[in-house]
Amino acid sequence: xxxxxxxxxxxxxxxxxxxxxxxxxxxxxxxxxxxxxxxxxxxxxxxxxxxxxxxxxxxxxxxxxxxxxxxxxxxxxxxxxxxxxxxxxxxxxxxxxxxxxxxxxxxxxxxxxxxxxxxxxxxxxxxxxxxxxxxxxxxxxxxxxxxxxxxxxxxxxxxxxxxxxxxxxxxxxxxxxxxxxxxxxxxxxxxxxxxxxxxxxxxxxxxxxxxxxxx
Numbered sequence: 001x002x003x004x005x006x007x008x009x010x011x012x013x014x015x016x017x018x019x020x021x022x023x024x025x026x027x028x029x030x031x032x033x034x035x036x037x038x039x040x041x042x043x044x045x046x047x048x049x050x051x052x053x054x055x056x057x058x059x060x061x062x063x064x065x066x067x068x069x070x071x072x073x074x075x076x077x078x079x080x081x082x083x084x085x086x087x088x089x090x091x092x093x094x095x096x097x098x099x100x101x102x103x104x105x106x107x108x109x110x111x112x113x114x115x116x117x118x119x120x121x122x123x124x125x126x127x128x129x130x131x132x133x134x135x136x137x138x139x140x141x142x143x144x145x146x147x148x149x150x151x152x153x154x155x156x157x158x159x160x161x162x163x164x165x166x167x168x169x170x171x172x173x174x175x176x177x178x179x180x181x182x183x184x185x186x187x188x189x190x191x192x193x194x195x196x197x198x199x200x201x202x203x204x205x206x207x208x209x210x211x212x213x214x215x
Contacts, residue, residue: 048215049084051172053094055209057180074109076100078117082174082211092121092137114146119162131170137178138163162207172213180205 056077080096095118102111123137144157164178 047086049213051082051212051214053082053209053211054079058206075103088125090123092123094119116144116152118142133168136165174213175210178207
């Protein structure tokens with residue numbers, strides 16, 4: 001009889017321990033020694049996201065209307081995938097298929113160049129207000145040209161540095177704007193000549209992307 005009681009007690013203790021792993025104690029009343037429990041399971045915050053991303057390079061001033069945006073996308077666009085590891089401080093590798101078209105005066109495509117772009121961004125999320133959060137990022141980006149037969153010429157790859165900022169909306173919509181640092185020009189000259197509005201002046205190389213963070 002004692003052995004049955006002992007086994008029953010062990011089963012009860014084991015059951016209580018198992019149940020305690022799935023519940024959270026939210027309130028305790030010391031006056032009457034009673035405790036209330038909530039059966040809400042613990043939610044683990046994600047540390048990894050993956051999703052599609054689409055964008056373009058700004059080479060002659062920021063478009064002011066929808067027609068300007070569509071014309072810009074006709075000239076060049078990039079589409080690919082992003083991955084993000086971490087929450088506040090994160091690593092974000094990306095890969096894009098990029099197309100640049102040369103247009104004539106009538107807007108017809110006369111030549112096309114293709115490439116693979118591989119940015120590797122280190123980011124910092126510094127403001128999180130729930131509905132949206134802000135972040136800054138920077139890192140290297142490699143551009144690998146592709147031939148007319150879709151072959152990839154790794155010997156002709158180029159590297160540039162990107163730095164920028166962005167916003168996440170509703171936790172899964174992300175948008176970035178990044179400045180391309182030109183290694184063949186002094187940084188002081190690039191800062192002094194920063195221009196994104198007047199297309200008659202030398203352009204300021206910017207990259208704009210929008211994507212979805214899926215889990």
